[in-house]
Amino acid sequence: MKTLVLGATAAGMVMALATEASAEMVRRYNYATFSWETLDASAPSVRRSVQTRRPAPQFMRREVRIDTDEKAGTIIVDSSRRFLYYVEGNGMATRYGVGVGREGFGWSGTMKVGRKAEWPGWTPPATMVARERAKGKELPAYMEGGPGNPLGARAMYLFNRGGHDSMFRIHGTNQPWTIGQMMSSGCIRMMNEDVEHLYSRVPVGSKVVVIGPDGRGAKNVYAELGEARSPNVLEALFGG
Secondary structure, eight states, X not given: OOOOOOOHHHHHHHHHXXXXXXXXXXXXXXXXXXXXXXXXXXXXXXXXXXXXXXXXXXXXXXXXXXXXXXXXTOEEEETTTTEEEEEEETTEEEEEEOBEEOTTOOOOEEEEXXXXXESOOBOOOHHHHXXXXXXXXXXXXXXXXXXXXXXXXXXXXXXXXXXXXXXEEEEOOSOGGGTTSEEESSOEEOOHHHHHHHHTTOOTTOEEEXXXXXOTTGGGTEEEEEEOOOOOHHHHHHOO
16 A cells, blocks of 8 residues: 655645645534524625724723823723723823614623633533523524624623623624724624734733722722823934
């Protein structure tokens, strides 16, 4: 029996082609037909369905000045303003636009990041399954991670002070147009590129402070002092 041995270059090409081919297909749940479907991710219509319609300009990532007693590395979510702040220290923070819980699903409190996941799978909570079933929609028992998954590219799971999963997450979304809106069931949504950026900086155990949709207590947590001013080229060269 002859054994075919590929050189490193040829084997790498085969692996790359196989990976590229498999990466082109996405499996997602179609809520209109209540069924799973496999789609070609490279098709223009599929790309548009998960990447088009950006949020309003004010919800794009910004460096801002901030007044807070929270330590560097803390996450502050202001549900009333639809912003998430990553405290940098020295009076600075990175501000991200977020989507938050719709009316009746807002909340406030102090949590910590209990675990993290890349391209997480999604298991709809029993309460959500029952709620959607009453509307005539049957949610899947489980949805594998990927471009069509509601949790997007990354998820940070929020645990309460007792160390239990609160069932709330900071996660990405394949619906970037929902950023800046109240549309979730209590989770905090970010654009995929933003949640990847935040995810890379936040270790498990990080503190998360969530201000509720009424904004109550926000002034005791932080005050935004405006966007960090971009340096003027002439000032940088000649002073001023």
